[in-house]
Amino acid sequence: MSALRAIPSPEAIVKTPSQLWNPTKLVCAALAVALVFLVGNPLLRLILISFKTPTGAFTFDNYIEIVSRWRYLVGYRNSLVLGFSVASLCLLFGVPMAWGVSRTDMPGKQLIQLLVLATFVTPPFLGATSWVLLAGPNAGWLNRAYMAIFGTQTGLLNIYSFPGLVFVIAIYSFPYTFVFTKAALDLVSSEMEDAANCLGAGRARATFSITLPLIRPALLGAWIITFLEAVAIISSSIIIALPANINLVSLQLWEFFGYPLRVETAAAYAMPLLLVTLGLVLLQRRILGARGYVALTGKGGERRLIDLGAWRWLLLAYAGLVLTCSLVLPYLVLLQAAFAKAWAQGLSWHNLTFANFYFLLFQHSTAKQAILNTIVYSSAAATLALGLAISIAYIVSRRLVRFGNVLGVFAFAPFVIPGMVLAIGFYASYAPPPFALAGTAAILVLAFVTRFLPIAYSNASAAIRGVNPEMEEAVLILGGSRFVAIRRVVGPLLKRSLLGAWLLVFIPACREVSSALFLYGPNTRTMSVLFFDLTEGGSFEQLAALGVILLCTTLVFVGVGLKSLGRDFMLRKGGSE
Amino acid sequence: MRTIIGIFGIGLFPAIRCRIPPAVLLAFAVALTPLAPAFGQTADLKAIEAAAHKEGPMTWYVSLYSQAIAEQTAAAFMQKYPGLRIIPVRSTTGGSFQRLMQDLKSDVAVASVFSTTGQGGQYQILQQDGRLAEYTPQNAGKLAANVRSAIKPGTVYPMGAGLLAMAYNTSKVKEQDAPKSWMDLTDPKWKGRLALGHPAFSGFDASWCVSMVKRVGWKYYVALAKNDPLVQRSTFDTLTALNSGERVVSTLPDAFAIDALARGNPIAVVYPTDGSEMVLGYTAILKNAPQPNTARLFTEFLLDVEHAKIMADNGYISLRPEVVTILQGGKRADQIALLPVNSMEDTEQALPGIVEKWRDLFGQ
Numbered sequence: 001m002s003a004l005r006a007i008p009s010p011e012a013i014v015k016t017p018s019q020l021w022n023p024t025k026l027v028c029a030a031l032a033v034a035l036v037f038l039v040g041n042p043l044l045r046l047i048l049i050s051f052k053t054p055t056g057a058f059t060f061d062n063y064i065e066i067v068s069r070w071r072y073l074v075g076y077r078n079s080l081v082l083g084f085s086v087a088s089l090c091l092l093f094g095v096p097m098a099w100g101v102s103r104t105d106m107p108g109k110q111l112i113q114l115l116v117l118a119t120f121v122t123p124p125f126l127g128a129t130s131w132v133l134l135a136g137p138n139a140g141w142l143n144r145a146y147m148a149i150f151g152t153q154t155g156l157l158n159i160y161s162f163p164g165l166v167f168v169i170a171i172y173s174f175p176y177t178f179v180f181t182k183a184a185l186d187l188v189s190s191e192m193e194d195a196a197n198c199l200g201a202g203r204a205r206a207t208f209s210i211t212l213p214l215i216r217p218a219l220l221g222a223w224i225i226t227f228l229e230a231v232a233i234i235s236s237s238i239i240i241a242l243p244a245n246i247n248l249v250s251l252q253l254w255e256f257f258g259y260p261l262r263v264e265t266a267a268a269y270a271m272p273l274l275l276v277t278l279g280l281v282l283l284q285r286r287i288l289g290a291r292g293y294v295a296l297t298g299k300g301g302e303r304r305l306i307d308l309g310a311w312r313w314l315l316l317a318y319a320g321l322v323l324t325c326s327l328v329l330p331y332l333v334l335l336q337a338a339f340a341k342a343w344a345q346g347l348s349w350h351n352l353t354f355a356n357f358y359f360l361l362f363q364h365s366t367a368k369q370a371i372l373n374t375i376v377y378s379s380a381a382a383t384l385a386l387g388l389a390i391s392i393a394y395i396v397s398r399r400l401v402r403f404g405n406v407l408g409v410f411a412f413a414p415f416v417i418p419g420m421v422l423a424i425g426f427y428a429s430y431a432p433p434p435f436a437l438a439g440t441a442a443i444l445v446l447a448f449v450t451r452f453l454p455i456a457y458s459n460a461s462a463a464i465r466g467v468n469p470e471m472e473e474a475v476l477i478l479g480g481s482r483f484v485a486i487r488r489v490v491g492p493l494l495k496r497s498l499l500g501a502w503l504l505v506f507i508p509a510c511r512e513v514s515s516a517l518f519l520y521g522p523n524t525r526t527m528s529v530l531f532f533d534l535t536e537g538g539s540f541e542q543l544a545a546l547g548v549i550l551l552c553t554t555l556v557f558v559g560v561g562l563k564s565l566g567r568d569f570m571l572r573k574g575g576s577e
Numbered sequence: 578m579r580t581i582i583g584i585f586g587i588g589l590f591p592a593i594r595c596r597i598p599p600a601v602l603l604a605f606a607v608a609l610t611p612l613a614p615a616f617g618q619t620a621d622l623k624a625i626e627a628a629a630h631k632e633g634p635m636t637w638y639v640s641l642y643s644q645a646i647a648e649q650t651a652a653a654f655m656q657k658y659p660g661l662r663i664i665p666v667r668s669t670t671g672g673s674f675q676r677l678m679q680d681l682k683s684d685v686a687v688a689s690v691f692s693t694t695g696q697g698g699q700y701q702i703l704q705q706d707g708r709l710a711e712y713t714p715q716n717a718g719k720l721a722a723n724v725r726s727a728i729k730p731g732t733v734y735p736m737g738a739g740l741l742a743m744a745y746n747t748s749k750v751k752e753q754d755a756p757k758s759w760m761d762l763t764d765p766k767w768k769g770r771l772a773l774g775h776p777a778f779s780g781f782d783a784s785w786c787v788s789m790v791k792r793v794g795w796k797y798y799v800a801l802a803k804n805d806p807l808v809q810r811s812t813f814d815t816l817t818a819l820n821s822g823e824r825v826v827s828t829l830p831d832a833f834a835i836d837a838l839a840r841g842n843p844i845a846v847v848y849p850t851d852g853s854e855m856v857l858g859y860t861a862i863l864k865n866a867p868q869p870n871t872a873r874l875f876t877e878f879l880l881d882v883e884h885a886k887i888m889a890d891n892g893y894i895s896l897r898p899e900v901v902t903i904l905q906g907g908k909r910a911d912q913i914a915l916l917p918v919n920s921m922e923d924t925e926q927a928l929p930g931i932v933e934k935w936r937d938l939f940g941q
Binding site: 133137160238242243245246257261341344350359364365433521522523535539540541 | 636638644645648651663664665666667668669672675676678679680682683684685687688769770775777778807808809810811813814817818820821822823824825837840841842936937939940941
């Protein structure tokens with residue numbers, strides 16, 4: 001039995017072979033292989049093929065190619081500006097709302113949190129499509145209303161523009177900012193604000209010079225994640241940037257995947273993007289590393305809500321405005337279109353139909369399959385990712401092996417890889433023989449696992465840190481093995497938080513576009529891919545109907561989560577860190 | 578006719594004179610008696626059908642018409658041959674080819690039949706790379722005599738055709754104000770009011786671009802770009818923009834208007850006086866077809882009268898002399914002005930350069 005004990009003891013100077021290869025180490029080795037397969041190899045292949053010709057010879061031509069056209073360079077510029085604008089706009093949307101919910105006596109907090117959650121589960125491409133219907137320059141409902149009211153010939157808003165693109169991406173990314181900010185604010189006690197007040201600072205000054213600087217790590221984290229979201233998003237880019245004639249890195253990568261298929265050029269084109277994201281993460285470390293944010297870790301301290309007086313209604317109105325843009329208006333037009341014969345004809349009994357749903361569910365040869373695929377792949381990905389994440393997190397937190405931290409770093413690395421870039425790496429690694437996974441369910445599931453591994457990992461390690469090791473040590477002392485301890489003690493303790501983490505992988509996997517679009521085959525289409533096929537099919541009505549189906553599917557699972565875990569399960573920090 | 582010549586200048590006279598290709602004219606003239614099938618071939622089909630039943634569902638990449646018509650075609654085939662199954666995967670011409678090339682590059686066989694407008698020399702590339710299976714459909718001999726020149730014997734066969742015309746939103750544009758010709762679209766009065774498809778994606782728009790560049794030159798698109806058109810991927814997308822009134826005039830395959838009209842949208846089709854663009858849809862069987870016999874049977878079906886009827890019902894042009902397509906407004910295709918039909922070789926040469934220029938001009 002003692003050989004099974006995996007706690008490295010400094011006294012054990014002489015090791016027997018069985019100690020060198022105990023089950024824990026075997027598990028670690030297996031995990032390391034899995035991580036190399038999922039993360040290391042695709043990244044390495046991506047870098048390697050960027051220096052290769054299609055026939056495999058070494059070359060720098062791909063890098064020359066990516067600067068050879070003005071359009072390619074414009075793509076970089078636009079994407080960077082987009083990332084900065086979206087991330088900053090997200091702060092504007094998310095921070096006041098989070099501050100209001102966490103620190104003030106603003107009314108309607110429960111509802112606001114619920115609506116932010118609803119925004120989070122709304123696929124961005126669905127939102128983008130709705131916003132085309134709302135703010136299309138000539139026919140959008142909002143513009144039509146504006147023209148009718150003010151009697152003008154032209155509308156006010158133009159979704160097919162750079163600001164339109166920024167807005168649509170930001171309005172569906174700000175829940176990240178909200179969750180990060182609120183989680184951090186929840187931990188800041190009122191004492192320091194009180195101190196500032198005592199020293200003569202007003203409420204505003206205390207907030208801006210004490211509270212907000214204290215949560216800088218969270219703000220920076222949120223800024224980076226929304227920046228990455230914006231530069232990597234392909235769905236809204238196709239729906240809005242393409243007709244607006246705005247080239248973006250994401251669109252350019254997609255073009256390289258067209259004919260002639262230029263995987264090598266795509267890999268080279270993705271490199272600067274990878275460097276930028278890496279640079280951002282390092283920058284974040286540097287900025288945060290220089291200061292201490294001890295106040296964040298303490299849970300003690302009194303927290304009092306700030307009395308806003310009449311201002312609370314203004315704050316509520318602001319939150320309401322943002323959520324109207326992200327949810328109320330889009331869902332109104334989406335439902336109208338889904339049940340309409342011709343959406344532009346407006347609301348009327350004459351225009352009401354179920355034909356769009358009927359077509360998708362009973363006449364379309366692949367829609368049902370796509371719905372099923374989505375659920376199966378997302379479940380499989382969530383389960384695998386969580387299994388991997390929990391094993392790695394356990395090994396890292398209990399320091400079961402030396403260099404266990406390396407596993408943690410690998411599990412977290414996909415966070416800085418934009419989804420499309422990851423997909424290209426996956427494609428280059430596993431589509432051709434000997435793996436020959438192109439068009440299979442396996443390549444999609446594995447890509448989803450990799451893509452969402454950081455979410456699973458950060459949740460799993462937070463959960464494990466919450467379990468006191470003493471209980472497992474008790475098992476070990478009583479003669480039980482490490483695996484008995486995990487099965488009987490750790491597992492049951494973590495059940496709840498693991499279900500939450502599972503859903504946090506499942507939901508984004510359901511709506512994942514950027515990797516799916518590069519990796520699917522005709523029999524492995526998911527709903528999000530089908531959605532993209534329908535966007536070029538000329539029928540917004542069917543498109544909206546599919547969106548409603550996709551949303552209902554997700555809501556069933558969210559409902560299960562809400563019922564068994566409580567309202568807050570997705571709004572805790574760690575959603576993706 | 579005179580005005581067209583006036584617009585395009587003297588140098589283009591020869592092209593205009595034969596602007597209605599004899600191939601197309603004859604297609605509607607019912608000039609041919611179908612060739613009687615030789616003895617023994619029916620027996621062959623029986624053998625193919627028997628073999629097909631052992632193969633399982635067959636994937637079909639198709640671009641010529643919408644998913645709904647593709648489903649209709651698949652359903653008709655499955656009704657004719659109970660037990661066989663076709664899975665249509667509809668995308669744009671460019672999108673379908675992209676998908677196929679990804680499959681081929683990673684050495685997986687998914688689709689058995691590949692049916693697109695072939696813009697950009699898709700079928701030549703496939704043929705050169707040895708990707709196409711040899712099969713001579715019995716029904717090939719029954720196609721209208723004039724489209725037989727488009728056949729690549731043993732591999733690629735035309736299965737139907739569509740017209741790219743123009744359309745406008747009748748609630749925003751009065752009939753007398755609507756554009757009459759392609760050249761009218763460059764009029765500054767359409768600034769911010771046009772919608773187009775993208776030649777890198779849409780086969781119809783690709784073919785039209787090749788024709789217009791051949792005829793007027795690239796300057797046509799430079800002029801068009803000044804009107805700031807809304808460019809979407811598929812030529813279907815233009816219909817969405819038009820239905821909503823987002824844009825009021827667009828290029829549009831006339832057949833697409835039928836469904837939109839049935840839904841109650843305010844759309845009218847204009848066949849431009851300088852010639853609608855006729856685009857042939859081709860079909861071929863892939864060498865690595867996982868269901869080769871179903872593929873043969875299905876290819877026969879695509880060239881058969883049943884499919885021609887589905888085409889005609891949906892406003893596409895039948896290539897079987899037995900079935901005549903009536904266009905919007907009641908005319909037949911041989912009664913309107915048509916641009917000279919591009920051969921596969923034409924688009925193979927011209928399209929890649931045009932797409933690059935397009936992306937640079939429009940930014941995407």
